[in-house]
Amino acid sequence: MIQVQQVNHTFLIGKKGKEKKVPVLKGLSFEVKQGEIVAIVGKSGSGKSTLLHTIAGFMSPEQGSITVNGQETANLNETERAVFRLNNFGFIFQNFQLMPGLTAFENVELPLKLKGISPKKRKESVEQMMDKVGLTEVGDHYPNELSGGQQQRVSIARALITNPPILFADEPTGSLDSETEQDILLLIQNLNQTLGVTFVMITHDEEVASIAHRTFKMRDGELVKGDAL
Amino acid sequence: MLFKDQVDFVRQHIKKNKLRVFMTILAATMGCAFLIVLASIGFGIQDTMRKEILQDQAITEVEVYPNENEELNLEEIKSVPYIGAIVQRTSMDVMTSFHLEDRSIQGNLLLTDMQEEEQSNLKLSEGRLPQNESEIVVGYHFAQNLWTDAERAKVVEEEADLPKGYEKSIIGKTVTLSLQPYDSEDAFSEQWEFTVVGVVDIPARDWIIDQSILMDKLWLSKLKGTYEENAEQIPENFTYTTTKIYTDSLEHVKSVTKDLKDMGYNVYSVSEQLEQIDVFFMAFKIGLIFVGTIAVLISSIGIFNTMTMAVTERTREIGVMKAIGASPKLIQRLFLMESAWIGIIGTVLAVIISYAVSYLANWILPMVVGTSLGEDGLQDLSITFSLIPWQLVVLASTISIGVAMISGWRPARKATKIDVIQALRQEL
Ligand SMILES: Nc1ncnc2c1ncn2[C@@H]1O[C@H](COP(=O)(O)OP(=O)(O)OP(=O)(O)O)[C@@H](O)[C@H]1O
Numbered sequence: 221m222i223q224v225q226q227v228n229h230t231f232l233i234g235k236k237g238k239e240k241k242v243p244v245l246k247g248l249s250f251e252v253k254q255g256e257i258v259a260i261v262g263k264s265g266s267g268k269s270t271l272l273h274t275i276a277g278f279m280s281p282e283q284g285s286i287t288v289n290g291q292e293t294a295n296l297n298e299t300e301r302a303v304f305r306l307n308n309f310g311f312i313f314q315n316f317q318l319m320p321g322l323t324a325f326e327n328v329e330l331p332l333k334l335k336g337i338s339p340k341k342r343k344e345s346v347e348q349m350m351d352k353v354g355l356t357e358v359g360d361h362y363p364n365e366l367s368g369g370q371q372q373r374v375s376i377a378r379a380l381i382t383n384p385p386i387l388f389a390d391e392p393t394g395s396l397d398s399e400t401e402q403d404i405l406l407l408i409q410n411l412n413q414t415l416g417v418t419f420v421m422i423t424h425d426e427e428v429a430s431i432a433h434r435t436f437k438m439r440d441g442e443l444v445k446g447d448a449l
Numbered sequence: 450m451l452f453k454d455q456v457d458f459v460r461q462h463i464k465k466n467k468l469r470v471f472m473t474i475l476a477a478t479m480g481c482a483f484l485i486v487l488a489s490i491g492f493g494i495q496d497t498m499r500k501e502i503l504q505d506q507a508i509t510e511v512e513v514y515p516n517e518n519e520e521l522n523l524e525e526i527k528s529v530p531y532i533g534a535i536v537q538r539t540s541m542d543v544m545t546s547f548h549l550e551d552r553s554i555q556g557n558l559l560l561t562d563m564q565e566e567e568q569s570n571l572k573l574s575e576g577r578l579p580q581n582e583s584e585i586v587v588g589y590h591f592a593q594n595l596w597t598d599a600e601r602a603k604v605v606e607e608e609a610d611l612p613k614g615y616e617k618s619i620i621g622k623t624v625t626l627s628l629q630p631y632d633s634e635d636a637f638s639e640q641w642e643f644t645v646v647g648v649v650d651i652p653a654r655d656w657i658i659d660q661s662i663l664m665d666k667l668w669l670s671k672l673k674g675t676y677e678e679n680a681e682q683i684p685e686n687f688t689y690t691t692t693k694i695y696t697d698s699l700e701h702v703k704s705v706t707k708d709l710k711d712m713g714y715n716v717y718s719v720s721e722q723l724e725q726i727d728v729f730f731m732a733f734k735i736g737l738i739f740v741g742t743i744a745v746l747i748s749s750i751g752i753f754n755t756m757t758m759a760v761t762e763r764t765r766e767i768g769v770m771k772a773i774g775a776s777p778k779l780i781q782r783l784f785l786m787e788s789a790w791i792g793i794i795g796t797v798l799a800v801i802i803s804y805a806v807s808y809l810a811n812w813i814l815p816m817v818v819g820t821s822l823g824e825d826g827l828q829d830l831s832i833t834f835s836l837i838p839w840q841l842v843v844l845a846s847t848i849s850i851g852v853a854m855i856s857g858w859r860p861a862r863k864a865t866k867i868d869v870i871q872a873l874r875q876e877l
C-alpha cells in the first residue's frame with residue numbers, strides 16, 4: 221500500500237545567512253501493507269510528523285521516493301495531489317482541525333462536497349457515518365459545542381466519509397482522557413477489521429501503540445526497531 | 450465541488466463577517482455610484498444640447514453655399530441620392546413694404562418655388578400654400594407687426610407695450626407691396642397687390658420673429674425690372690440666394706452632407722453640428738469616466754484589505770481544506786467569488802442609487818438654478834443634467850466588478866500558496 225524508499229530530508233533553520241542544516245529524515249525505507257495498523261513512535265523531535273507529512277504529500281522530501289497505492293507522489297502536481305488526497309487519504313489530527321463555522325454534520329459532509337457529490341447522496345452517507353461513530357444526536361452542534369471526544373469522532377467521521385483506503389493520524393488521542401481514548405481506539409480497530417482500512421498513526425502512547433500490528437520506532441530521523449523493510 | 454456548494458460556502462463566510470463585508474460593499478458602492486453619476490452629467494448635457502439643436506431647425510435640412518464667385522450646379526446636386534427637395538429662397542437688396550389698410554410692415558421678401566416648398570414639408574399654422582403667383586404666404590409674426598404710422602412712432606418714442614398689430618385674420622386679405630431703394634427717400638410709384646393665403650408655423654425658438662413673405666419666384670424678374678427702370682443703377686449683388694436641401698429622412702442627412710462636401714460646396718447641416726458636439730462630448734465623457742474610475746480604484750483598496758484579512762484569518766481553515774483534498778484552483782475560485790460578490794452587490798446598489806440621484810438632480814437642480822436666476826421660465830426648459838444610458842451602466846459595472854476581482858486576485862493567490870503544515874500548526 222505504501223512504499224517508502226531512501227527518504228532523506230534536511231531542514232534549514234535559523235537566521236538567514238547563518239542557516240544550520242538539520243537532517244530530519246535519514247534514508248528511511250519501509251512498507252505498509254493493506255489493512256495494517258502501523259504505529260510510529262519515538263521521542264519528540266525525532267521526525268515522526270515530518271515523515272507523515274511527506275507520505276501525505278504536504279511536503280516533498282529532498283530525496284527518495286514514496287509510492288502510495290501504486291502512485292509515485294513526487295510525479296503529481298499540486299492539483300493532482302489534492303485530488304489524490306481526496307480519493308485516497310483520510311486525516312485525523314491531534315487537535316481535530318474542524319471548521320469552526322460548520323456544524324458537526326457539515327464538517328463530516330465537507331469532503332463529499334469537495335468531491336462534488338449531490339446533496340441527497342451526501343445526506344444519506346453522512347447520516348450513516350454519524351450513526352457509526354455515535355454522533356447522531358449532536359449533528360447540528362458547532363465544534364465549540366462539542367466535547368473533545370466528540371470532536372475527535374467528528375474528525376474521524378470526516379476522515380472516513382469518502383471511504384479512503386488509507387488513514388493517517390497524528391496523535392489521534394493526544395488531547396483526550398484515557399476513557400475517551402479507549403473509545404476512539406476501539407472505533408479505529410473496528411473500522412480496520414470491518415472495512416480493511418490501512419492506518420498509519422503517530423503516538424506517544426504505549427496503549428495506542430498496542431493496537432498496532434507493527435510499531436516503527438524513530439530516533440533522530442532513523443528507524444531503530446520494528447519490521448523495517 | 451458543485452457550484453451551488455461553492456456559493457453556499459462563500460455566503461457562509463460573508464455572513465460571519467457581516468459588518469466588515471458591509472463596509473467594503475459600501476465603499477465599492479460609493480466608488481461605482483460616483484463613477485456613474487459623474488459620467489451621467491456628460492451624457493445629460495450632451496443629450497440636452499442635441500435636443501436643442503434638433504429643435505432648432507428642420508432636422509432634415511442641409512444648407513449649401515457655393516464657393517466665392519461660383520454658382521451651385523443644381524443639376525449635379527439633384528443627382529445626390531435621398532434628396533427630397535431643393536428650396537432656393539432669394540431676397541433682394543431693397544426695402545419691401547407691405548400695406549394693409551392704414552397699416553404697413555417692412556417684411557423680409559423671399560422669392561421661392563412653391564412646389565419645392567411644398568415638397569420640403571413647409572408647415573403652416575393657418576391657410577394653405579399659394580396656388581398662383583398673386584397669392585403669398587406670410588411669416589407667423591407678420592400680422593402682429595403690421596403697425597400704423599402712429600403706433601410705430603409711439604414705439605420709437607417711449608418704451609410702451611408693443612402694439613398688437615393687425616388682430617383680425619389675415620387670411621384672404623389683400624396686401625400691397627411697394628419697393629424703395631435703401632438710399633432713396635421715396636418708394637417707387639408702382640405697386641402690386643397680393644392675397645395672403647397662408648401663415649407659416651410658429652418658429653422653433655420663441656425669440657425668433659418671423660415677418661417674412663414667401664412669394665413665387667416669377668416675381669423676381671418683374672421686381673428687378675422695376676428697380677432697373679426707376680433707379681439710376683442696380684446695386685451689385687442685388688439678389689442673394691440661400692439654398693436649403695431637404696433629405697428624405699434624418700438618417701440620410703449625413704450621407705447627403707458628405708456627398709455635397711465632396712462636390713466642393715460649403716455645407717452646413719444638423720449632422721455636422723451633432724458630429725462636432727459628439728466628438729467634444731466623447732472626450733468630455735472619457736475624462737469624467739477616468740476620474741470616476743479613480744474613485745472605483747480607491748474603493749478597491751477596501752476590497753483588497755478585506756480579502757487579505759479574510760485569507761489571513763482563515764489560514765488554518767484553508768490549510769485543513771487543502772489537507773483533506775481541496776485543490777488550489779478551488780480555493781482561489783472561492784475567494785475570487787467572494788470579492789466578485791462584493792463587487793456585484795456594490796455595483797447593483799450603485800446603479801440603483803445612481804438612478805435615484807440622477808432623477809433627483811434633474812428634478813431639483815432646475816428649480817435651484819431657476820430660483821437663483823430669479824426666473825421661473827427655466828423650469829419649463831427641459832434641461833437634462835444627468836442621464837444614465839444602459840451603455841454607461843454596462844461600462845461602469847464592468848469597471849467596478851472587474852476592479853473588484855482584480856483586487857481580490859492577489860489575496861486569492863495568497864490563499865492558494867498557504868502551506869498546509871504551517872497552517873495546521875496555527876493555534877485554534
Ligand atoms: N518547518 C520546519 N523548519 C525547520 N525545522 C523543522 C520544521 N519542521 C520540523 N522541523 C524540525 O524537524 C525535527 C523533527 O520535527 P517533527 O515535527 O517531525 O518531530 P516529531 O517527531 O513529530 O515531534 P513531536 O513528537 O514533538 O511532534 C525537529 O527537530 C524540528 O525542529
Ligand SMILES: [Mg+2]
Binds near residue numbers: 268269270390
Ligand atoms: Mg509531531
